Amino acid sequence: MNPDIPLQLLGGLTAREFLRDYWQKKPLLVRQAFTDFESPIDPDELAGLALEEEVESRIVLEHGERPWELRRGPFEEDTFATLPERDWTLLVQAVDQFVPEVAELLEHFRFLPSWRIDDVMISFAAPGGSVGPHFDNYDVFLLQGHGKRNWKVGQRCDSESPLIEHADLRILADFEQSDEWTLAPGDMLYLPPRLAHYGVAVDDCLTYSVGFRAPSAAEVLTHFTDFLSQFLPDEERYSDADAQPASDPHQIQHDALDRLKTLLAEHMGDERLLLTWFGQFMTEPRYPEQVTGETLAEQELLDSLERGAILVRNPSARLAWSEVDDNLLLFASGQSRLLSGHLRSLLQSICSADALHGENLAEWLEDEEAVTLVCQLVQQGSLGFADE
Numbered sequence: 001m002n003p004d005i006p007l008q009l010l011g012g013l014t015a016r017e018f019l020r021d022y023w024q025k026k027p028l029l030v031r032q033a034f035t036d037f038e039s040p041i042d043p044d045e046l047a048g049l050a051l052e053e054e055v056e057s058r059i060v061l062e063h064g065e066r067p068w069e070l071r072r073g074p075f076e077e078d079t080f081a082t083l084p085e086r087d088w089t090l091l092v093q094a095v096d097q098f099v100p101e102v103a104e105l106l107e108h109f110r111f112l113p114s115w116r117i118d119d120v121m122i123s124f125a126a127p128g129g130s131v132g133p134h135f136d137n138y139d140v141f142l143l144q145g146h147g148k149r150n151w152k153v154g155q156r157c158d159s160e161s162p163l164i165e166h167a168d169l170r171i172l173a174d175f176e177q178s179d180e181w182t183l184a185p186g187d188m189l190y191l192p193p194r195l196a197h198y199g200v201a202v203d204d205c206l207t208y209s210v211g212f213r214a215p216s217a218a219e220v221l222t223h224f225t226d227f228l229s230q231f232l233p234d235e236e237r238y239s240d241a242d243a244q245p246a247s248d249p250h251q252i253q254h255d256a257l258d259r260l261k262t263l264l265a266e267h268m269g270d271e272r273l274l275l276t277w278f279g280q281f282m283t284e285p286r287y288p289e290q291v292t293g294e295t296l297a298e299q300e301l302l303d304s305l306e307r308g309a310i311l312v313r314n315p316s317a318r319l320a321w322s323e324v325d326d327n328l329l330l331f332a333s334g335q336s337r338l339l340s341g342h343l344r345s346l347l348q349s350i351c352s353a354d355a356l357h358g359e360n361l362a363e364w365l366e367d368e369e370a371v372t373l374v375c376q377l378v379q380q381g382s383l384g385f386a387d388e
């Protein structure tokens with residue numbers, strides 16, 4: 001993808017300009033990011049998804065049993081009939097995993113790494129519906145899908161920003177408005193992390209939120225060190241050969257700290273393990289139970305492909321790849337595989353979610369490593385046969 005081509009999605013900015021001036025920095029309003037946008041899902045279908053066991057959904061009622069009442073799905077069909085006429089919102093997480101047309105919207109965001117994208121959350125709000133003024137720790141693109149929503153943006157926040165007392169929702173106690181826009185279908189608002197925002201439905205409205213993943217520093221440290229420690233034998237310990245005689249036996253001398261720093265640096269600086277951990281971590285599926293494989297022998301795979309079977313990426317799977325010296329690492333839904341460099345274009349087509357079939361796989365079906373890889377991905381559940 002050429003980063004210097006103006007994109008309608010970004011209001012005519014190029015990907016390079018957007019990343020330089022807006023990404024993680026300041027909001028961007030784009031009128032008609034999508035011309036004549038037609039929401040691929042309607043409010044009834046969204047409500048239908050919220051009935052499903054495997055779908056994560058919430059309803060926020062501003063004037064419920066208590067202010068800003070939060071209810072968690074799955075919901076019963078009659079739930080929606082009992083809701084008031086206004087001031088409530090239904091939020092459904094990861095709709096892209098359940099509705100292919102919603103997943104297709106993500107194709108427009110290919111100027112960002114796919115492993116940074118978390119999910120597409122869709123909310124339906126009755127007039128006046130809102131989840132209150134709040135901030136998120138993630139970047140988000142808010143695409144108006146249907147109806148109108150008014151967005152106010154405010155101050156930069158952090159974990160010290162005062163919140164109202166609420167067991168489940170993080171609603172800001174103060175909101176210092178700096179800008180305000182009303183979005184119509186096809187309009188899109190990009191918000192950087194930690195910027196206060198407050199969206200209120202003008203009429204019945206659907207809003208798509210393309211959300212991103214960014215591990216916290218605390219997560220990086222705890223998860224990476226957990227991962228590292230699997231490779232460290234118990235006998236590798238703090239050691240102080242050639243220590244100097246202690247002048248006071250109760251004092252921790254700074255040479256002890258230096259030894260610790262050396263020990264940490266030696267392991268924390270292992271780039272290969274850092275990459276392996278990071279790729280696995282960033283491709284962990286949101287719903288691992290949706291990534292279940294099937295038993296498949298390599299010969300069965302070859303036979304199926306010959307009969308015209310099509311392999312597609314499991315919409316709940318996450319894939320990424322990287323280079324290590326002359327080899328490649330494929331990350332698939334939290335696992336990694338070291339592969340030889342000649343498989344590069346195969347990894348690229350596997351990751352880009354193209355359909356794989358006898359024709360485009362042809363050159364690979366003679367390659368033992370490639371066949372084993374594709375077979376393993378089906379066994380693991382990242383790839384699956386498309387329904388005929």
Ligand SMILES: [Mn+2]
Pocket residue numbers: 134135136197
């Ligand atoms: Mn938000």
